[in-house]
Amino acid sequence: MQTTFTIATRGPGLYEFTREVAQWVARSEPRDGLLTLLIRHTSASLLIQENADPEVQGDLRAFFHRLVPPADDPAMSYLTHTYEGPDDMPAHIKSALLPVSLSIPVQAGRLRLGTWQGLYVFEHRHAPHNRQIAAHLA
């Protein structure tokens, strides 16, 4: 079975969608199988991360902002693909560093994630976007 999840984002950061995915898996076939997700964009990522303390999400965003600063930061003066704004090429770089596809075994209709693992879209752009995630269960 396949479906598409659409996640609305409003600027850089993590957007959890574990519940939407778990609910779809719970009512789909097969009961035991493999779920695969692919984000259909090159300026946002998928991520499995801790879902307990929201400070983790802020720290992740801060780390990647420092590792890949905006194109108008002097450290990034070597970038050439800048006409779509200072957050565009850094978004492509972050989308290379972070997952574009993820696979999760399913047992008895449940994702075999660990206790503290949640599913996120990691948005890298400032403007609001609707991000599409293609899903496949078999």
Place this chain on the structure above:
Amino acid sequence: MQTTFTIATRGPGLYEFTREVAQWVARSEPRDGLLTLLIRHTSASLLIQENADPEVQGDLRAFFHRLVPPADDPAMSYLTHTYEGPDDMPAHIKSALLPVSLSIPVQAGRLRLGTWQGLYVFEHRHAPHNRQIAAHLA
């Protein structure tokens, strides 16, 4: 078919488990298919890396320690999620940078890894842990 591998770690570094996986695949069905692994943690990673020279593993650990220093390093003073120790938030960051799931085609009961590729758990925490890897073969 599904199973769970449990890998005991004793501090940061790479722990190879190619043999355990290859033996399970060799005695499982189907003979031709796809193996998928998911590490059920947010402070350790999966990795496919060179299995020939152990210096590669030390250099990988050194690089990631420099890229993401402990939280008590002045360069990381912006971190806020620090109450679980200086190696906790850097472990979450490393688990975002390195693979959480991996998929490997299987032919005639054998993993189609390259000659020099081995499967590893990359532990990011200092305390000993038992790391669970969910495996799916279909």
Place this chain on the structure above:
Amino acid sequence: MQTTFTIATRGPGLYEFTREVAQWVARSEPRDGLLTLLIRHTSASLLIQENADPEVQGDLRAFFHRLVPPADDPAMSYLTHTYEGPDDMPAHIKSALLPVSLSIPVQAGRLRLGTWQGLYVFEHRHAPHNRQIAAHLA
């Protein structure tokens, strides 16, 4: 179904092979399923990236060259695995940071990539190589 794609590289950078993959998927079974790719090397990567503006590819290469400089750069003096040349250990590090396997849902014989997404081999070594990518469709 399984196959192997072989991509010839001539130094660091991105080599698109979307067309080869799409053509194989278009004439293979099943029509609806999941394509998985695994690069069988530890010094080159797979990547899904923007296929519109070639400047993106140059900027990606420049970023990763700065993040992981050659072993003869003073910043990398801590590396020990250096006897295969200054581009060898950095290639292993880049192959840890970038994808080794990718999974893409397929519908009606077509990859469900986004409009701007292309499939690339990201070569990290200077010498020419033939890179093998194992492919599985089911």
